[in-house]
Amino acid sequence: MDIAILTLFPDMFTGPFSESMLKRAQERGLLSIHLHNIRDYTHDKHHTADDTPFGGGQGMVMKPEPLFEAVKAALSDLGDRPNTPVILLTPQGRPFTQAIAQELSQHPAMVFICGHYEGMDARAEEALATDSISIGDYVLTGGEIPSMAIVDAVARLLPGVLGDDMSAVDDSFATGLLEGPTYTRPAEYRGESVPDVLLSGDHAAVDRWRREQSLRRTYERRPDLLESANLTAADRAYLEKLKAGEVEE
Ligand SMILES: C[S@@+](CC[C@H](N)C(=O)[O-])C[C@H]1O[C@@H](n2cnc3c(N)ncnc32)[C@H](O)[C@@H]1O
Incomplete structure (x- = not known):
């Protein structure tokens, strides 16, 4: 599976994607992560990716131009495969569930757009995203941690990632129920x-x-x-x- 992640803070991904199952999945060629720094798609000398909101108000808003360019480049990098989901992380999206993780795990490629600050220009949201997902009814500073959580949940469903393909089958939510208690030695x-x-x-x-x-x-x-x-x-x-x-x- 190929996953492109568009972010203003690509360094945030270094730790979580360099350890444990996600690291092994990448080493074994089961998962490929393509990080795109949205700032690389700006053209002014200060690499401006955000601006003040029209009409006044708090915070900064992510500018549309770098987002349009970054999505185009990410899709092209993934081979412009038709029906590639472009998923916006937003607290206003559909609530993430194991069923959505299952659904996403069927796609060979996808793009995540991580918002930051007050979010992004509404024109970019509407034109670029084919889906929008929230990881819960609370507001984080950016879409980076939500995208990591979703990538983790999706990647562990890919054949071969957990080693034993059956180990996700009894997990909580996979059966519609919570998993029961587990024990190990000593007895x-x-x-x-x-x-x-x-x-x-x-x-x-x-x-x-x-x-x-x-x-x-x-x-x-x-x-x-x-x-x-x-x-x-x-x-x-x-x-x-x-x-x-x-x-x-
Ligand atoms: C501070 S939030 C912006 C919140 C926005 N002003 C609102 O009220 O809906 C900045 C970014 O963090 C991400 N984010 C925050 N909470 C999230 C959540 N619960 N699920 C997914 N993404 C979230 C989104 O990408 C969002 O654009």
């Missing part, structure tokens, strides 16, 4: 033992326990997810018992 720590079933070697019983724990966690922490989750008759029966207080801790 007993500070007087607390791991559940016996996990040491039983009975794979069917472990699978059933994991499903029930996932249902329990979702019921306790994010009951809203149960409304749209794909539940079996056994899941519903377990939830009924849980609600009635008929399930042991």
